[in-house]
Amino acid sequence: MTDLNTLTIAQARDALRTGETSAAELTEACLKAAEGAGALGAFVHPTPDLAREQAKAADARLKDGDAPDLCGVPLGIKDLFCTKGVASQAASAILEGFRPEYESTVTQNLFDAGAVMLGKLNMDEFAMGSSNETSTYGNAVNPWRRGNEETALTPGGSSGGSAAAVAADLCLAATGTDTGGSIRQPAAFTGITGIKPTYGRCSRWGIVAFASSLDQAGPMTKDVRDAAIMLRTMCSHDPKDSTSADIPVPDFEAMLTGDIKGKVIGIPKEYRMDGMPEEIEKLWADGTEMLKSAGAEIRDISLPHTKYALPAYYVIAPAEASSNLARYDGVRYGHRAKLAQGDGITEMYEKTRAEGFGDEVKRRIMIGTYVLSAGFYDAYYNRARRVRALIKRDFDEVFAAGVDAILTPATPSAAFELGRESDDPVEMYLNDVFTVTVNLAGLPGISVPAGLDAQGLPLGLQLIGRPWEEGDLLNTAYALEQAAGFVAKPAKWW
């Protein structure tokens, strides 16, 4: 048998059920791989004791024949998820030492199904970033390199640790969250699959909030089948999240037939950006051709407000963040600044927040404060929400006209070097240009690895689906995956 940590969830499930391997063996293989991968900066709070305990329980369940799909499957969990008794600090110094007394609904769902947690994974601070460079833990590093170069590349962000860990086979799969592209962009940069489901599919309860109207959790996996398996377990109706959808969760895996004959795939002209690298252009054209060959009908479509998605996002997300992050005040949890003689409560707030938040987080909180302040609320915040309604309408109209899914590039480039874009916040924001529309419209979107660039780095394509139709979307992604035949793995250097 191949190295156990390189298995997919589906392969592990089958091997566990036949007794070919055990959860304990699988877990040890992953712990060993993770231990030797410090250079990737992926795991920031390893939990080997908990993992071994969960693996033991999973093996007992397997023996009893009571084993859901994820029973005994070792996962990495993004640091944004609150995990009971385990450090959960959203990669921020302000949550240093915080150990939740409760479990997020998504991780509870995974644990109820018998999944094993190997540890918490690196990310951008409060999920604000596209390169994992705003983390208090330091950078996560992409396991992929350009040819024989040793330049350290970003795994993307904000779920950079999750992407690096899955791509490097440190775990079988990982959780991510996606507010503007934070699952799909890192998945594309590391040659893995990542899906952001429809807003409301996964409960947000116990996930540290960034922008509540945009945040969604989702799986980051080695292939589309694994995404289908893991997503099903993550989704649930949860009375503790009032925006969680009370609708049945289908068996997504059973919907993977690979048959997309007659499906209508939209190609939006507005996603053809000036200065887009030729390789991305070609990848998109190739992907279109693959879906056509698989029997889909290709249709040119228009989503006229696409251009305004990023600016709308950079009003709405900071506005919501400024409200959500008001809770970090040095009173109830996390960091409190040392106070000088005579300092009152206002100084405590101001010093605590100045010390605890990193620069990008401060920037976004303050931008959010500004756009919500008296006199600017209408001009910025309300205008952005109206533009958001128009962006959603663009998608509604296209779907109403019979389009089943939309194909776009996942990112405007392959992974870039760490440190390159940190100086200009707006340049970094452009990373999300293809993904952010999906969050604003609340739609499901998936990134599928589809090819390598000339330097040997993975590139991804994005498929956008109708609301609540993740099963259909995953099936289209499955057909694309089969046609693309992406099997490349990063050469081990860490």
Added chain:
Amino acid sequence: MSIDTDTAAKVAKLARIRVEEDDLPALAQEFNTILGFIEQLSEVDVEGVEPMTSVSPMRLKRREDVVTEGDQQDKVLSNAPDAREGFFAVPKVVE
């Protein structure tokens, strides 16, 4: 719309984030870069369009207005930087 250092200081104050005097010009500059990017939104014709409040049209669920999970003082206080006698402790607020 251009942000000067006074406005930057006011925003920092509203956000309860201490920013040193020397750092205000750079902060104001960053705000201007970001707001310049956001400014594009003024090109869009939003006449007659309602601001979006919820991305999926669903009615919020209601529940009885009763305590569901109470009596957990220890757990609530377990992560506090300073907790005394069952309370969160903060610097004196009322003189």
